[in-house]
Amino acid sequence: MACLPAALPALALRRWLGLGLVVLLCLSLGYALEKKVVKSKVGENVGLPCCHEIPSSESLHNYRVYWQKNTTEVVLAYAEGKKICKHKRYENRTEMGTRNLTLWISPVEILDNGPYQCVVQHLRFSQNSIVLCDEPVTLFVTADFSKPNITAEVSANSCESTEMVVRCSSHGGFPKSTISGALNNISVVWNVTWVSESSLSLYNVTGELWLNVTEDVIFTCSIENNGFAKSTSLLLKKTNDCVAPAVPPPYNVIAASSIIIVVFLLAITLAARYLARHVCSHCCKPQDSVEEGVKECMKPPVSYKVTSETSSL
Template sequence: RWLMCCLSAASMKSQAYFNKTGELPCHFTNSQNISLDELVVFWQDQDKLVLYELYRGKENPQNVHRKYKGRTSFDKDNWTLRLHNIQIKDKGLYQCFVHHKGPKGLVPMHQMNSDLSVLANFSQPEIMVTSNRTENSGIINLTCSSIQGYPEPKEMYFLVKTENSSTKYDTVMKKSQNNVTELYNVSISLSFSVPEASNVSIFCVLQLESMKLPSLPYNIGKAASQDYFFLRYHETERSDEAQCVNISKTASGDNSTTQF
């Protein structure tokens, strides 16, 4: 096992997606045009476990830890190690080392640090009605869920938009994390009192670190000739087809832009 502690190291951040391939650059310029036959190149993780070793131009799997065997490939053209089938547990600090194998032994030449973060895309939040409105009640119960994402979202909330207002409903986000994949499933619930004689669009918004992920809206309206409410998905740019539930008569929809 090769260890080195004495070179000042360049550092950069790297990002990869769950089950995809991540890149761990070395950025060795090789200005002296030294042959690979004279170099020892390897990567190790933050626990000093070796991912890959190139010993004098030939791969040396003997020093590679079993968790990385068969998961790496070295791009000699740009001095980058590719780590395949990325898992959440692969996040962390990685180091590339380059040594010159000369008459006096190994001479350190280059060190590069990569701080790898791993992302998994949450599914688009989906709103479901858990209990519909009854004749004597204007209340509907909604849940919204999004699954298999990482890292943990900052928050999740309902946004209720009427013709004249937009109201955010903060709710307690329930979350669970898979013990194996470390991916998160999240959900929220809302009991909502439907305004009479009004068209309402209800969104569910998942607040991630760098973006907001909205659901398709549930539209609630009151048909002029009916005395009950209908619920439907409203067709948006995010969907190819509108999915309808219990539609008897479509009221005029609100097509104004909703800001999240």
């Protein structure tokens, strides 16, 4: 029982040492995995590191080196210092370092994307070979998308809003990337279409969005690839070339207007009748006096008869 207090610190120390070794192993493993991924862009020159380096006391003649892709396709192979195999697709595009055994590819193509493996064998005098290493390395090939292009097409228009079809497109990128849109810095969700000949070909992307624009807004389209983003913005304007519909007058106004029109028409009718009668009365009186004068003139004179009778007596 007296030994327990002394044993406890020793046990705790062992646990801490074990935990430290685990953490150190994880860190070293993560560092190793990080070194085995190489990134490159289409058209660049890239070097894939091998898992072994030939010491200065030896030469390539003492080794057999195989660089293969997907463990089935031999890219480049050397034996006793001589090139013994080279893939047709990598013709005039690959070289290997004679010391560090690095595989150089130039220019990089989309089809070069994928896992590679460097297998190193050491040749002995007995012609037996010993495999020194066969660790893989992954080549991650990317291609930059073009700067996004935004187009807007008006589909319908009214005084309240303008309906638009907004499209954003970009081409020539690899692999598939994130494409996003925003209205006045507020994210929107749209339909995205990817077009590519195969999984190892350049991509073209188009995003489409239907909008009801009630005021002028700024639309931004962004595409992110390999940690870098390209953006384009366009001002979407609400069109103002519309005519507001005429508002019908109230019922009371219509009724009052109708009464005024009817009274006005009656007044005109009565005035016309009065004027016609007044003109007719003035025109008829002179005609009657003329006729009476004619009749008086046609009567025989009374004084002529009297004188005749007097003369006969």
